[in-house]
Amino acid sequence: MSRPPTSPSWWTSGRNGVALEEIAEEQAGKIQIAKLNVDDSLDVSRRFDVMSIPTLILFKDGEPQTKIIGAKPKGALLEEISSYL
DSSP states (O other): OOOOOEEEEEOSSSHHHHHHHHHHHHTTTTOEEEEOOTTTOHHHHHHTTOOSSSEEEEEETTEEEEEEESOOOHHHHHHHHGGGO
16 A cells, blocks of 8 residues: 655645645545745755745655645645645
């Protein structure tokens, strides 16, 4: 059985953070959410070319699949990641 997609995501706070926490709870077992502070992890943010926050990067099997930039309402985030669930 493969692991659920993992989405390391970068944001300060606000809409995406709350929406992602809700999505993670609702989609338990299908997705894992990881948060990373870009100020504390400049090497990682450079590696994945994070130029703006919030940025969400969806990984599957350790490889980036898509990048979502900017604050989005929960419905829009879910629509963008649904094909990966």
